[in-house]
Every structure is written in structure tokens, then in C-alpha cells.
Amino acid sequence: MRTLQLYLEDSYLKELDAEVVDVREGAILDRTIFYAASGGQPSDSGTMIGAGTYEVKEVTKREEIIHLTEPLPSVGEKVLLQIDWERRYKLMRQHTSIHVVSSIAMKEFGAMITGNQIYPDYSRIDFNFRDWNNNISHSLQARVNEELRKNQEVSVIKMKREEILGMQGALKVDPRLLPTSDMLRVVKIGDVDMQPDGGTHVKNTSEIGEIEIYKIENKGKNNKRMYFSVHR
Numbered sequence: 001m002r003t004l005q006l007y008l009e010d011s012y013l014k015e016l017d018a019e020v021v022d023v024r025e026g027a028i029l030d031r032t033i034f035y036a037a038s039g040g041q042p043s044d045s046g047t048m049i050g051a052g053t054y055e056v057k058e059v060t061k062r063e064e065i066i067h068l069t070e071p072l073p074s075v076g077e078k079v080l081l082q083i084d085w086e087r088r089y090k091l092m093r094q095h096t097s098i099h100v101v102s103s104i105a106m107k108e109f110g111a112m113i114t115g116n117q118i119y120p121d122y123s124r125i126d127f128n129f130r131d132w133n134n135n136i137s138h139s140l141q142a143r144v145n146e147e148l149r150k151n152q153e154v155s156v157i158k159m160k161r162e163e164i165l166g167m168q169g170a171l172k173v174d175p176r177l178l179p180t181s182d183m184l185r186v187v188k189i190g191d192v193d194m195q196p197d198g199g200t201h202v203k204n205t206s207e208i209g210e211i212e213i214y215k216i217e218n219k220g221k222n223n224k225r226m227y228f229s230v231h232r
């Protein structure tokens with residue numbers, strides 16, 4: 001991986017100077033603020049301005065972070081990166097709130113989370129729960145909003161792999177999906193949630209507002225799909 005991922009340290013960077021170090025099906029940069037799709041959070045879009053203006057349509061991460069642009073820049077070109085901040089900020093608010101929803105759904109309602117996907121205007125969570133009903137949805141929504149209103153600070157810390165994996169409830173995904181490094185990036189939301197995570201988050205739950213659970217779908221016997229939006 002040749003690209004320094006600056007959004008991991010600061011999710012609020014909207015612009016950055018960078019250099020194109022390679023061009024394949026897209027541009028590889030020395031550093032970036034564009035989030036590459038993973039962990040349920042879609043990639044950023046935006047523009048890259050160098051000798052020309054390049055529209056960044058999608059960013060993917062495999063061995064390298066590839067910025068799929070239209071048209072393609074040249075190797076060695078100096079570019080100014082600008083992310084679509086309005087879209088990214090919505091995704092940050094959704095991402096932090098999905099951690100709070102998942103954590104409370106697991107800890108207080110006994111739901112088992114099996115998947116999630118974030119979009120700018122809503123999120124969905126797949127979970128396993130036999131007799132889910134509207135009353136439970138309302139209680140969950142009320143509990144989440146109560147926690148969000150406490151203005152809980154969101155911090156990004158480094159923790160030893162064994163330490164975070166040993167913590168009750170911290171792991172919400174298959175450990176094989178986590179990076180193999182000894183130290184993991186952990187996102188901590190006040191006293192409500194803590195888990196290894198590579199996404200971009202707001203600094204305080206006060207930036208989110210409230211969530212609204214607006215739909216629950218049945219996806220098989222015990223499997224449900226819950227949709228929620230956030231409003232300020």
C-alpha cells in the first residue's frame with residue numbers, strides 16, 4: 001500500500017494536496033482523503049484538480065487504493081483533492097449512529113447483528129431476532145436517541161489486538177475480516193460503544209441529532225432488516 005490514508009487520523013479533512021504515483025484503471029496517490037469503500041461505508045466521490053479536472057467517481061481498496069476518475073490524470077501530476085463533503089458528512093453521521101444502534105440492539109435487546117450498509121440518507125442493519133415488534137423498535141429508537149443526546153465524545157484510539165478482541169461485545173464482525181496487524185484502530189463512542197473500525201466518524205454524538213427507525217422487513221424466519229434515517 002503506497003497511499004497514506006489521512007482520513008483515518010482526521011475525518012474532517014475536505015481538501016488535500018497529493019501526487020499521482022501510478023495510474024492503472026485509476027489513479028494511485030501518495031496520500032488521500034478519499035475513503036475507499038469498506039465495512040459497509042461507501043466510497044467518497046469528489047474532484048481531483050491538476051493539469052485538468054478529474055471527477056472521482058469511486059474509490060476501491062485492494063492491494064492499493066485506486067481512485068477511479070474521469071478522465072485519468074498522469075503519473076507525477078500534482079493534484080488538489082476535494083471530497084464531496086456534504087455527502088461524506090452525512091455518511092459520517094450515519095456511520096457513528098449505526099454503531100450506537102447496533103450496540104444498544106445487541107446489549108439491551110439481545111439482537112444479533114449479521115450485516116449492515118450505510119448510505120448518505122439512511123442505513124440498514126440485518127439482525128437475528130425472533131419476535132421483533134413495533135414496541136421493541138420504539139424502545140430501541142428512544143434508547144438510542146437518549147444516548148445521542150448525551151453529547152458523547154467519539155474518539156479514535158489504537159489498541160492491542162488481544163485487548164480489544166477480549167472485550168465483551170466489542171466485536172461485531174467476523175475477526176477474520178479485521179486487519180492482521182498487532183495494533184487495531186478502535187472507535188470509541190463515549191460509554192456506549194467501542195469496536196475495531198476503519199470508517200469515518202463524527203467527533204460528538206451531538207452532530208447526529210436523532211434517529212428514526214422507519215421500516216422493518218422480514219428476511220426469513222428470524223432475520224430482520226431495519227432501516228433508519230438521522231435528523232437534526
Ligand SMILES: [Zn+2]
Pocket residue numbers: 039095099197198199
Ligand atoms: Zn463501523
